Amino acid sequence: MAAESTAEICYEGSFELAGQKWRLFIPDGARGNNVQYRIYTSDAYDGENSLLLHSDKMGRCGIYPVKEALEVHPGEKFKASLYYKATTGLVIKPETPGVVIRVTFFDSKNQAMPQDAIFICEDGIQVGGLKKKADYKQSNQWKPIIGSFSVPPSCAKMVIFAFLWEGMGDVLLDNIRIVRLPNKE
């Protein structure tokens, strides 16, 4: 038997296909920030297209899959990744990480489990919130954000978000992927 292979969860995070598979997430405090997103055809990490996320004012905004929650089991392992590129004029609040993958978990009663939320930043993973300061490093290159994690006890579903965390201006996102890893015993 071949080893159990990794399995990509199909969220179409390459932004190459017609039809939008991601929707905008605007936190309550950012409703007046003119947050927008669109498929961007002039630059991409891979293929022809990326996604441009925009905010007029300093704040948080993000995208998440139209499919929303993925059914999961405690102990399952996943790898989440994306590539991002800052455009000229992107401003990030000092001591915040810029672009973040957030994984939010829900129990079998559909209650959010915020204490277990995973934040994947360029310089590592934080659990339960962005508690540690993180310094965003300005760059005009495509950069990866990658992290692996296990599903916590009592968790039944999870949702992945790609966030601009405390920023304003435009950022490009591409190749957002989530892969179920084989369980090694």
Ligand SMILES: [Ca+2]
């Ligand atoms: Ca692409």
